Amino acid sequence: MNDFLYVDEPRYIFITGGVMSSLGKGLSAACLGALLQARGFSVCIKKLDLYINIDPGTLSPYQHGEVFVTEDGTEADLDLGHYERYTGQNTGKQNYLTAGVVYSNLIQKERRGEYLGVTVQVIPHVTDEIKRFITQDGGLFDFVIIELGGTVGDIEGGPFLEAVRQLRNEFGQPQTMFVHLTYVPNMRATNEQKTKPTQHSVKDLLHAGIQPDLILCRTELTLQESTKRKISLFCNIPPDDVIAAQDETNLYKLPLNYSKEGLDERVCLHFGLSHKRHKISEDWLQKWQVLNASLERPLAEVNVVIVGKYVEMEDSYKSLKEALVHAGGKHKTKVNIKWCNAETTVDIVEALKGAEAIIVPGGFGNRGIENKINAIRYARENNVPFLGICLGMQLAIVEAMRNIGGIEDANSTEFTRDCSPVICLMSEWNDDGGNTVVRSEESDIGGTMRLGAYKCQLLEGSLVEDVYGVSIISERHRHRYEFNSRRFGEKLEQTGTFMVGKSPDGSLVEIVERRDHTWFVGVQFHPEFKSKPLSPHPLFDSLIGKIAKKQFLL
Numbered sequence: 422m423n424d425f426l427y428v429d430e431p432r433y434i435f436i437t438g439g440v441m442s443s444l445g446k447g448l449s450a451a452c453l454g455a456l457l458q459a460r461g462f463s464v465c466i467k468k469l470d471l472y473i474n475i476d477p478g479t480l481s482p483y484q485h486g487e488v489f490v491t492e493d494g495t496e497a498d499l500d501l502g503h504y505e506r507y508t509g510q511n512t513g514k515q516n517y518l519t520a521g522v523v524y525s526n527l528i529q530k531e532r533r534g535e536y537l538g539v540t541v542q543v544i545p546h547v548t549d550e551i552k553r554f555i556t557q558d559g560g561l562f563d564f565v566i567i568e569l570g571g572t573v574g575d576i577e578g579g580p581f582l583e584a585v586r587q588l589r590n591e592f593g594q595p596q597t598m599f600v601h602l603t604y605v606p607n608m609r610a611t612n613e614q615k616t617k618p619t620q621h622s623v624k625d626l627l628h629a630g631i632q633p634d635l636i637l638c639r640t641e642l643t644l645q646e647s648t649k650r651k652i653s654l655f656c657n658i659p660p661d662d663v664i665a666a667q668d669e670t671n672l673y674k675l676p677l678n679y680s681k682e683g684l685d686e687r688v689c690l691h692f693g694l695s696h697k698r699h700k701i702s703e704d705w706l707q708k709w710q711v712l713n714a715s716l717e718r719p720l721a722e723v724n725v726v727i728v729g730k731y732v733e734m735e736d737s738y739k740s741l742k743e744a745l746v747h748a749g750g751k752h753k754t755k756v757n758i759k760w761c762n763a764e765t766t767v768d769i770v771e772a773l774k775g776a777e778a779i780i781v782p783g784g785f786g787n788r789g790i791e792n793k794i795n796a797i798r799y800a801r802e803n804n805v806p807f808l809g810i811c812l813g814m815q816l817a818i819v820e821a822m823r824n825i826g827g828i829e830d831a832n833s834t835e836f837t838r839d840c841s842p843v844i845c846l847m848s849e850w851n852d853d854g855g856n857t858v859v860r861s862e863e864s865d866i867g868g869t870m871r872l873g874a875y876k877c878q879l880l881e882g883s884l885v886e887d888v889y890g891v892s893i894i895s896e897r898h899r900h901r902y903e904f905n906s907r908r909f910g911e912k913l914e915q916t917g918t919f920m921v922g923k924s925p926d927g928s929l930v931e932i933v934e935r936r937d938h939t940w941f942v943g944v945q946f947h948p949e950f951k952s953k954p955l956s957p958h959p960l961f962d963s964l965i966g967k968i969a970k971k972q973f974l975l
């Protein structure tokens with residue numbers, strides 16, 4: 422068996438989904454990526470989304486959940502968050518493509534006359550654009566995993582399936598693999614697992630010219646042997662390549678579960694790689710086992726209240742939720758999250774009773790703002806640990822200015838123009854000479870949002886410097902508004918809220934904290950995007966550690 426890998430010969434694994442959406446294709450892709458890495462291979466995971474939006478930046482979180490932001494400022498689907506959390510590897514522009522980008526590129530080229538008079542068509546032009554994206558950095562990795570968004574059979578998916586079908590034809594079976602994730606429902610009345618939906622979705626794939634090589638079956642209960650055999654028979658693949666993806670509440674158990682079911686082994690075999698030679702690293706296994714042991718057998722429990730706007734759809738705060746789980750894992754603590762809807766809650770103080778920490782996460786628009794401000798006041802006055810993220814930091818500043826600083830009309834110009842503009846756009850922010858301050862080209866990545874990674878200098882002796890253990894950090898941003906520190910900085914510090922993190926040139930305030938409080942931090946960035954299960958983000962680590970420790974001492 423020739424299992425020597427040449428990096429200029431990437432292996433492509435295409436993951437499609439059948440039957441219905443929300444089966445966890447992103448998680449499957451992320452787990453497979455992590456398992457291949459654990460076997461010593463280099464991996465890159467890409468997502469193709471079928472919608473016409475250029476990116477999810479303009480979509481309501483109710484549609485597809487949170488907008489995940491990468492280091493380079495790409496606004497992407499939340500699946501990229503899964504990829505980063507499981508593989509520990511950063512993603513970026515090269516990992517995310519929507520149909521909108523494909524069509525927009527094509528139309529721009531067409532307008533520039535680059536097609537030299539030919540008719541621009543789905544095949545070959547749209548498919549070539551998709552293939553170029555998939556293969557552009559293939560030479561750098563042993564494996565490129567591509568997750569196709571949507572469900573097989575979706576009208577928009579046609580060109581994407583066609584593109585990957587062509588890639589199989591071009592690279593051949595030894596270099597490509599099709600993994601199909603389906604749903605196997607359980608009929609409770611007869612206690613029977615039904616394979617028909619899987620059979621139908623495989624038929625849809627065949628219709629597009631694609632025969633899956635491996636099927637992942639999402640099930641509520643253990644996948645029965647007879648079910649496996651049936652799927653094998655009707656879908657034309659060996660029973661060993663029908664692999665269970667059983668429901669699991671602890672998402673960090675999934676890579677281990679998949680491996681137990683033989684997923685990574687079968688993938689190696691498909692590519693002619695010896696799974697015995699490329700063993701899973703013991704170190705990797707041990708780390709994930711330790712993490713799972715502490716997630717499954719916690720020694721303490723803490724109650725965190727998140728006061729947000731999109732709380733009915735927990736995926737809207739996916740990375741935040743996971744960051745809390747990561748910190749909990751490290752401190753052997755179960756983090757119970759109570760979601761508080763800032764817009765509909767009538768008695769916010771009542772809703773916060775019992776909170777051991779309060780988080781006001783990022784958000785846009787003025788709905789629920791006053792309740793969020795009141796929640797911050799409650800946290801400040803009652804010495805309840807508080808973390809304000811992005812909008813949460815902006816509102817912590819507004820709260821201090823109003824309730825301590827006596828500036829009653831302090832507000833963000835995002836919500837009203839008729840206010841003392843404590844938080845405002847940079848373009849509304851005048852320097853001492855009355856000139857409008859505009860960001861330099863270097864510090865702004867176009868558009869009106871500050872997106873992606875920016876450096877931040879921490880104040881010596883501050884809580885956050887202690888928490889991070891370094892004095893310069895880099896964190897990811899996604900916002901338009903900033904604290905108007907030139908005009909209100911001094912006043913803010915008089916309220917006891919200190920500016921402890923600033924952009925390296927000192928012009929932008931990135932972190933505030935209070936010294937008269939047990940743990941009160943507001944950050945202009947989104948720390949949750951960088952938290953990993955095996956290395957929780959320092960801020961969440963510190964916050965959860967602080968309240969968990971109190972319990973251990975009791």
Ligand code: GLN
Pocket residue numbers: 782783784785786810811812813835899900901902903
């Ligand atoms: N709406 C605020 C802004 O644009 C905060 C954004 C956020 O919380 N991500 O600045």
